[in-house]
Amino acid sequence: MEQASVTLTPVPPYDFNLTALSAVHFRDQHAANRFDGAVFCRLLDVRGELCLARARSLGTLDSPQLEIVITGPYLDDATVAAAKQRLAWILDAESDLSPFYVIALQDPVLVPIVSGLRGLHLPHTASVFEALVLAILGQQISSHIAYLLRTRLTETFGAPMKIDGVTYRAFPHPEALVAAGTEGLRAIRFSARKSEYIIDISAAVASGKLEPEGLHHQPDEEVIRILTGIRGVGLWTANWLLISSLGRSNGFPSGDLALLRTLGTLVNKGKPLQPEEAVQFSGHWSPFCSYVTAYLFAAVRSGRLAELTSNQASSDSLTARKAG
């Protein structure tokens, strides 16, 4: 087993802890992606080779620096560079938050949310395929159940690699899922429907009929058109993929129950917004709806939203906004 250490300098402000937490909390935490509060680690599949990438923070919010340790059976410079690049993408080290902050700090609804989360970047999945599977897996179930399913999926079908006595697993290949079949997924308690969708997509990817990674070259509208053409993928999933796997700034899952509730808490006296009302707000936040979405969820997770609403600040701004 070989090992290499490199440093990565994210664009400040960069809060490693918040960003890594956001990466694992409700979306990616499974056997392939881990964060223990200090070290973020992920078993990557780089050019067909497995290698473990581990990151920890050496710097500060405004002068961030990450130490990246790559471990694998064969490490040449190109592999190390590719792994570093991949981790930079996953941890969103290269985005500049300042254009979003300029808008957010002028918005009374967003100011209290954003000010407590400065330096939170928007982590990405390692691949678009991974995001597709995770999104379908997580549809209409609580985040806790989604976590159980993700873990089972990775533990059962992900390629393993043992390092220092610990077994890590990569996210399953489409081929592995095709081999598992719907029965394989049923066996780890996926619903028949989710199993079908996921196996269909895996088969399409394995056969080359569908190339999710190619979506990086398409504009948002085209991404949504292509994705919603896939069985099992609706507007929510397509927009979530814009945020979670394609790094677009303006994704907005307007039908998301948790999002509607959260916005309701902030601007509608606790009454959940209707999707159309949420879309009105999203227009106001364009082209940074991805950031708004992610920051709102992060605020909920951290308990910050509850704090804010207890001082019942801007609870009436929906009507104010409508009038203006």
Added chain:
DNA sequence: GGCCAGGTTCGCT
């Protein structure tokens, strides 16, 4: 135990 969860499809009007 019933209800619901960070949706989507399918089958009815």
Added chain:
DNA sequence: AGCGAACATGGC
């Protein structure tokens, strides 16, 4: 086009 039901596992 718009609406309701079915899907199915776990947690409260």
